[in-house]
Amino acid sequence: MAIGTLRRLELARRRFLDSDIWYSFTRSRVTVAAAIVAVAIILGAVLAPWVAPYDPFDLASLELLDAHTPPSWLEDGETRFLIGTDDQGRDLLSAILYGSRVSIWVGFASVAFSLVLGVGLGLISGYAGGKIDAFIMRVAEIQLSFPTILIALLIDGVMRGLLPPDMRDQLAVMVLILAIGVSGWVQYARTVRGSTMVEKNKEYVQAARLIGIHPIIIMSRHILPNAMGPVLVIATIHLALAIITEATLSFLGVGVPATEPSLGTLIRIGNDFLFSGEWWITFFPGATLAFLVLSVNLLGDWLRDALNPKLR
Amino acid sequence: MALLEVTDLVVEFPNRRGVLTAVDGISFSIDEGEVLGVVGESGAGKSMTGSAIIGLLEPPGRIAGGEIRLEGERIDNLPYEKMRRIRGARIGAIFQDPLTSLNPLYTIGRQLVETIATHRDVSDSQAERQAIDLLAEVGIPAPDQRFGSFPHEFSGGMRQRVVIALALCVNPRLIVADEPTTALDVSIQAQVIALLKRLCREHGTAVMLITHDMGVIAETADRVAVMYAGRIAEIGAVRDVIKDARHPYTEGLMGSIPLVGHNVARLTQIEGAMPRLTEIPIGCAFNPRCRRSFERCRAVRPDLMATGGASRAACWLYDQDDADV
Amino acid sequence: MTDLILSRMPATLELSILSAVLALAIGVPMGVYTGLHRDNFLSKCFMTVSLIGVSLPTFLIGILLIYVFAVSLNVLPSFGRGPTVDIGGWRTGLLTLGGLKALIMPSITLGLFQMTLIMRLVRAEMLEVLRTDYIKFARARGLTNRAVNFGHALKNTLVPVITITGLQLGSIIAFAIITETVFQWPGMGLLFLQSIQTVDIPIMAAYLMLIALFFVVINLTVDLLYYVVDPRLRIEREVDGT
Numbered sequence: 001m002a003i004g005t006l007r008r009l010e011l012a013r014r015r016f017l018d019s020d021i022w023y024s025f026t027r028s029r030v031t032v033a034a035a036i037v038a039v040a041i042i043l044g045a046v047l048a049p050w051v052a053p054y055d056p057f058d059l060a061s062l063e064l065l066d067a068h069t070p071p072s073w074l075e076d077g078e079t080r081f082l083i084g085t086d087d088q089g090r091d092l093l094s095a096i097l098y099g100s101r102v103s104i105w106v107g108f109a110s111v112a113f114s115l116v117l118g119v120g121l122g123l124i125s126g127y128a129g130g131k132i133d134a135f136i137m138r139v140a141e142i143q144l145s146f147p148t149i150l151i152a153l154l155i156d157g158v159m160r161g162l163l164p165p166d167m168r169d170q171l172a173v174m175v176l177i178l179a180i181g182v183s184g185w186v187q188y189a190r191t192v193r194g195s196t197m198v199e200k201n202k203e204y205v206q207a208a209r210l211i212g213i214h215p216i217i218i219m220s221r222h223i224l225p226n227a228m229g230p231v232l233v234i235a236t237i238h239l240a241l242a243i244i245t246e247a248t249l250s251f252l253g254v255g256v257p258a259t260e261p262s263l264g265t266l267i268r269i270g271n272d273f274l275f276s277g278e279w280w281i282t283f284f285p286g287a288t289l290a291f292l293v294l295s296v297n298l299l300g301d302w303l304r305d306a307l308n309p310k311l312r
Numbered sequence: 313m314a315l316l317e318v319t320d321l322v323v324e325f326p327n328r329r330g331v332l333t334a335v336d337g338i339s340f341s342i343d344e345g346e347v348l349g350v351v352g353e354s355g356a357g358k359s360m361t362g363s364a365i366i367g368l369l370e371p372p373g374r375i376a377g378g379e380i381r382l383e384g385e386r387i388d389n390l391p392y393e394k395m396r397r398i399r400g401a402r403i404g405a406i407f408q409d410p411l412t413s414l415n416p417l418y419t420i421g422r423q424l425v426e427t428i429a430t431h432r433d434v435s436d437s438q439a440e441r442q443a444i445d446l447l448a449e450v451g452i453p454a455p456d457q458r459f460g461s462f463p464h465e466f467s468g469g470m471r472q473r474v475v476i477a478l479a480l481c482v483n484p485r486l487i488v489a490d491e492p493t494t495a496l497d498v499s500i501q502a503q504v505i506a507l508l509k510r511l512c513r514e515h516g517t518a519v520m521l522i523t524h525d526m527g528v529i530a531e532t533a534d535r536v537a538v539m540y541a542g543r544i545a546e547i548g549a550v551r552d553v554i555k556d557a558r559h560p561y562t563e564g565l566m567g568s569i570p571l572v573g574h575n576v577a578r579l580t581q582i583e584g585a586m587p588r589l590t591e592i593p594i595g596c597a598f599n600p601r602c603r604r605s606f607e608r609c610r611a612v613r614p615d616l617m618a619t620g621g622a623s624r625a626a627c628w629l630y631d632q633d634d635a636d637v
Numbered sequence: 638m639t640d641l642i643l644s645r646m647p648a649t650l651e652l653s654i655l656s657a658v659l660a661l662a663i664g665v666p667m668g669v670y671t672g673l674h675r676d677n678f679l680s681k682c683f684m685t686v687s688l689i690g691v692s693l694p695t696f697l698i699g700i701l702l703i704y705v706f707a708v709s710l711n712v713l714p715s716f717g718r719g720p721t722v723d724i725g726g727w728r729t730g731l732l733t734l735g736g737l738k739a740l741i742m743p744s745i746t747l748g749l750f751q752m753t754l755i756m757r758l759v760r761a762e763m764l765e766v767l768r769t770d771y772i773k774f775a776r777a778r779g780l781t782n783r784a785v786n787f788g789h790a791l792k793n794t795l796v797p798v799i800t801i802t803g804l805q806l807g808s809i810i811a812f813a814i815i816t817e818t819v820f821q822w823p824g825m826g827l828l829f830l831q832s833i834q835t836v837d838i839p840i841m842a843a844y845l846m847l848i849a850l851f852f853v854v855i856n857l858t859v860d861l862l863y864y865v866v867d868p869r870l871r872i873e874r875e876v877d878g879t
Contacts (some may be wrong), residue, residue, distance in 0.1 A: 145804070145852055147811040157841060159834040244694040251696045252818055254833055268698065274704055282704075286697050294692040301688075366777055392782075400779030412770035416790050416869055427778045462868045476777060536803075578817070591751075 041292050042057050052094035053082070063089050068273075070173035072281050082281040086269060092280065093279055095266055102262035103289070106177055107243040113181030114242075118188025119231060123219045123268030125189065126196025133193075140186045152184035152245055156254050172257045180245050186202035187234050195227035229307045240293045247289055263289045313384055314341035316365070316486055317520050321388075323369065332589045334360045336542040337378065337618070342486065347512065347519040347532030349550065351526060351565075353586050357540040358522045362488045364388070365520070366405050367395040382486070401431040403480035406516075408491040410471035414463035420447075420474050421459035425479055431482040443481070450477045451506060469500035473507065480511060486518045493528060497506045505532055526565065530554060538562050539588055541597035544616060549624020559625035560602045560617035596628070604629060640823055642843050647727045648718060649824035652816065653809045655740060656748035660809075661802060664752040672767070672794070673786055682825025683756065690753030695812060699746040699819035706742060714739050716821035742773075749818040751805055758801060762794040769793075796866055803859035807852045 006204040044051060069081050083092045125136040143151065159175040199222065208218050219249030249255035249266030260266065264287045286303055323335035335357040342348045351359045353447060363369045365380055367387070380388040396564040399405075407413050415423060422551045424443035428434065434442070437630060440459070447455035452475040472492065477586050479487055492508065493501040512519050529536050530550060537547040538561065544561040557563040563580035568600055584601040588594060593600055619630040669762065671680040691700075707715035713856075719735035721728045730736030767790055775785050814826035821827070825844060833838035864870050 145807065145856065146848075147808040149814070150811040150848070151815070153830075153833060154845070157836070160833070161836045161838065232647070241694065244692075247694050248696055248815055251694075252815065252830055254830075264694075265701070271700055274700070274708055277708075279704065282700060290689075290697065292694055293694075294688065297688060297692050368773065368776055370792075396779050397783065398779070399777055405774070405777035407770055407774060409770060413774040415771045415775070415793065417792055417867065418789075426780065426784065430778070430780055430784065464869050475774070478774075482779075 002145055008061040018273050031298055031302040034295040034302075037291055038299060041100055041288065041295075042104060044097050045104045048094075048097040048101050052091075052097045053095040054091040055097055056090040056095040062112070070278070083284050086266070087273065091226035091282055094158075095261065096285055099261050099263045099266050099285060100292070102173075102245060102256055103264070103292070106246045106256070106262065108174065108182070109177045110180035110184065111239050112247070113177060114184035114238060115188055115231065115235055117181065118185035119192050119224070120184065120225075122189035122221060125199060126193035127219055127223070129197075129213060134147045136189070139231075140189055141224055143183075143254030145278050148180075148183040148241070149245060149248065152179040152249060153177035154252065155182055156249065158253070172255075173260065176211055176246060176249065176255055179249075183245075184238055184242065187238065190232060191230045192224075192227045193228075196223050197225055199223045209297050212276055225279065233300065233307060236296060236303055240296040240300065243256055243289070243293055243296070263292075271282050315344045315346075315383060316342040316520075317381040318361075318365070318378070318406075319381075320378035321361065321364060321375065322379065323357070323364050323373060324376040325373045327372070329590075333592075334373070334542055334589060335364070338539070338542075338544045339378075340486070340537050340544065340547060342518050342520060345483070345512070345516045345518055346535065347521055347533045348508075349529035349536040349606070350520060351529050351536055351541060352524045352539035353523060354525060355586060355623075357542040358539050358618070359490055362405070362490050362520065362522050365375045366488055368399075368404055368405075373432060397431075400427060400484065401482045401485070402484050404482075404484040404487045406475055406479050406487060406489040406492045409495045410468060410475050411463070411495075413475050414471065416463055419460050419462055419596055420466075424478060424583055426629075427478055428481050445478075446477045446481055447474070449511070452477075457483040469504060472500075472504050473497060476504075476508060476511065480515065480517065484517060486520065487512065488520045491524070492521075494523070494525070501528070508532070526554075538565070541590070541592055543597060543613075543626060545598065545627075546623055546625040547616060549623075552622040556621050556623075558621050558623055558630065559598075559627050560604055560629075561598050562625070596626070641829065642840070642847060644728075645823060645825045645828055646847075647729060647796060648822060649813050649817070649826055651730060652740065652743055652807070652822060652824060653806070653813055655744040656751065657802075657809055658804055659744055659748040660751035660755055664755030665759055665798070667752075668756040669763060669791060669794075672728065672760045672763025675764070679816065687753040687756050690749045691757075693748060693749075695750055695815045696819050698749055699742070699816060702742045702746060707861050712744055718823060737790070743816050743820045743822055746819065747809060749812060750812070751809060755798070755802060756807070759794060759798055762797060763790060766790045766793045796863075799866065800859050800863055801856060803862065807848070810851060
C-alpha cells in the first residue's frame with residue numbers, strides 16, 4: 001500500500017491521541033505534574049553546562065570567602081548564589097545541576113545495562129529451555145535472595161580491590177554502572193522468560209522454526225514485542241531504584257568519585273554541616289533527589305495501570 | 313403470586329465512552345418450585361440478569377430501571393445489609409467454576425457451618441450436624457470424615473456438590489445457577505444436573521438456570537427464556553419452545569443443534585453474529601440476521617407478545633395488525 | 638576476627654527486628670484499610686505517604702529525622718546506641734531509657750521503606766483476593782461484611798504476604814548498613830562498609846558468610862511457615878466418589 005510516511009505519521013498520531021493510554025495520562029493531574037517535574041529536572045541536568053550560572057568544577061573560580069553563604073532570600077545571602085554555597089564556595093544551584101547530571105546518567109545507564117542483560121538472558125532462557133534455562137534461573141534465584149544494595153556494594157568493593165589505585169577514580173563510574181546494572185537484571189529476565197515460554201508454543205513461532213528462520217530473528221522480531229509492555233513498567237520502577245542506589249552508594253562514599261559529585265555526594269558533604277545550622281547544603285540536593293525519584297515513581301505507577309489489561 | 317417477578321429490568325454500565333446497556337428492559341416471572349432456564353449466547357445479558365437479582369452487580373454496573381420483586385416485596389432497591397440477609401437465606405447462587413468458588417484455606421465443614429450460623433440461630437454442634445446431613449444428601453461419601461477436608465482434596469464433580477450443598481444449606485426459595493455445569497466434564501455434568509433437579513424438587517426450591525447449553529435446559533427446565541442482545545426474544549414452556557419455536561432466532565438455535573437420529577447434511581446456521589453492546593441495531597436487534605424481517609422490524613423494537621402458540625415472542629410477525637406474515 | 642563481627646551482631650539484630658516489627662505493625666493494617674476502602678480520602682493519604690516512603694532513599698529519611706528531632710528539637714540522640722546492658726554476652730539497648738530512645742529514629746528509618754512495601758503488597762493482594770470467585774460466592778451466601786473481609790479475604794491475603802515479608806527480613810539486615818552509617822550505629826553493617834572502604838577482604842568475607850547463613854535460616858523458616866499456613870501444600874488423598 002502506497003500510503004505516504006507523512007500520512008502514516010498522522011494516522012499514528014491520531015490513534016495515539018485517541019488511545020486509552022493518552023486519555024488516562026491527561027486525566028490524571030498528578031501524573032502530568034510528575035512528568036513535568038521529571039522532564040524539568042532531566043532537561044536541567046542535560047543542559048547543565050549551558051544553563052548553570054557557574055562551573056562548580058572550575059577550581060580557579062572558587063573563592064573560599066564565598067563558602068557557607070546561605071540562600072539568597074535569607075540574611076547574609078547573596079543573589080548571585082541563588083540557593084547558597086557549600087563549604088568550598090561552590091554555587092549550590094550549579095552543583096545540583098551538574099550533580100543531577102551524574103545521578104541521571106548513572107541511573108539511565110544502569111537500567112539500560114540491566115535491561116539488555118536481563119532481556120537477553122530471559123529470551124535465551126525461555127527459548128532454549130532445558131539445562132541452560134535451569135542454570136540461568138538458578139543463578140537468578142540465588143541472586144534474588146540477596147538485596148540489590150548488597151550486590152552492588154559487593155561488586156563495587158571487589159572491583160575496587162582488583163583495580164590499581166590510580167585507575168580507581170577513572171573507572172569508578174563505569175564500575176558503579178556495572179554494579180547497579182548487574183544487581184538488577186533478574187526482574188527483566190524473569191518477565192521476558194515467562195513471555196517467551198508462552199509465545200514459544202504458539203503456532204506462528206513453530207511455523208517460523210519450521211521454515212528455518214534463525215532463532216535470534218524469531219526472538220527479536222516476534223517474541224520481544226510482546227514482552228516489552230511489562231519490561232517498560234519494570235524499567236521505570238527500576239530507574240527510580242537505580243537512582244536511589246547510586247545516591248546511596250555515593251552517600252556511603254563508595255559511589256562516584258569526589259571529582260564528579262552526584263546528588264548523593266552533595267548530600268554527604270552537607271551532612272557534615274547539619275549541626276552547624278547550614279541546612280541548605282543538604283536540603284536542596286536532597287529535595288531535588290526526592291522530587292526526581294518521586295516523579296519517576298509516579299510515572300511508573302501510571303504506566304503500570306495504563307498497561308494493565310485487567311483494569312481496562 | 314409468583315415467587316420472583318422481574319419487570320422492565322434495565323442494567324447499565326457507564327464507562328468513559330458513554331453508557332452501555334447490558335440488559336434492556338426484560339420482564340419475566342418464576343413460580344414456586346419452578347425451573348426457569350435462561351439461555352442465550354455469551355454477552356446476551358443472562359449473567360447480568362442473575363447478578364442483578366442477587367444484588368451483586370459489579371460496579372460500575374448498576375440497575376438503572378425496572379423492579380425485582382421476591383414474594384411481592386421489592387428487592388432491587390434495598391440497602392446492602394437488608395439484601396445480605398436475603399442472600400443465601402431466601403435467594404441462593406451457584407457459579408460456574410467449583411474450584412474457584414470455594415475458599416482454599418478453609419475446610420468445607422467450616423464453610424458450611426459458617427453459612428448456617430450466619431442465617432440461623434443454632435448451636436455449633438447443631439450446625440455441624442446439619443452440615444454433615446447436607447453433605448450426605450448431596451452424595452459426598454463418608455460425610456463426617458470429609459467434613460474436615462479442604463476443597464483441593466475433592467474432584468471437580470464432588471466440589472460442585474459441595475457448592476450445591478452450600479447454596480441450599482439454609483433452604484432458599486430460589487437458586488440462581490449461573491452456568492453450573494460448564495466447567496465440568498460431560499459425564500459429570502449429567503450427574504450434577506440430576507442432583508440439582510432432585511434436590512430442588514425435594515426442597516421445593518425454584519431455580520433460575522442460566523446456561524448456553526440447550527441440552528441442559530431440555531433436561532431440566534420447565535420454562536425457558538431465550539435472550540438476545542439484552543432482551544428476551546422468546547419465553548414459554550420448554551417443550552413448546554423447542555418443538556415449536558416462534559421467534560426466528562429461536563428457530564435458528566433449535567435448527568443448529570444436532571439431534572441423534574436426524575440425518576441432516578448440514579446444520580442450520582444463523583448468518584452473522586450477535587451485535588456488540590455498542591452496536592445494537594435500531595428496531596428489533598435481530599433484524600439484520602433475520603430472513604423474515606420487514607420494514608417495521610428495522611424501525612420499532614417489539615415487546616413480548618402472544619404468538620398464537622403457547623410461548624410469547626418479541627417479534628412483529630405475530631402482531632395481529634400486520635398482515636405481512 | 639569472628640569475635641569482632643559477633644560482638645557487633647546484637648546491635649544490628651536488635652535494630653533490624655524492631656524495624657521489621659514496626660513495618661509489619663503499621664504496614665499490614667494500612668494495607669488492609671486501603672484495600673477495603675479504595676477511594677477513601679484516608680486511603681489516598683496513605684497511598685501518598687507510601688509513595689513518599691518508596692521514593693525517599695533511606696539515608697535521606699535518616700538525615701531528615703536527625704535534623705528535626707536531634708538538631709532542631711533536641712529530643713532524641715543523633716548517633717550511637719546509648720547506654721547498653723550486657724546479658725550473657727548479648728549487649729542490649731532495650732533495657733535502658735537512653736538505649737530505647739536511641740533505637741527510635743534508626744528503626745523508623747530502616748523500617749519505613751519496608752513498611753511502604755508491605756502496605757502496597759497487602760493492598761494489591763487484598764484487591765486481587767476481593768475479586769475472586771470464592772469471595773463472590775461468600776457474599777452470595779449472605780455472609781456478613783466482617784466475615785467476608787476479615788475471615789475470608791484477609792486470611793487469603795496474608796498467606797503470600799507472610800512469605801514475602803519473611804524474605805524481606807534478610808533485606809532489612811542488609812539495608813541496616815545504610816542506617817548504621819547515618820546514625821553511627823555500631824553494628825555489623827557499619828563494619829562491613831568500613832571493610833569495603835579499606836578493602837579489608839577477611840572482614841568482607843566473614844560478613845558475607847554470616848549474611849548467607851541468615852538467609853538460609855530465614856528461607857527455611859519461611860518455607861516451613863508456608864507449609865503450616867497453606868493446606869494445599871500438604872499432600873492428602875483425593876476424594877473421588879464422582
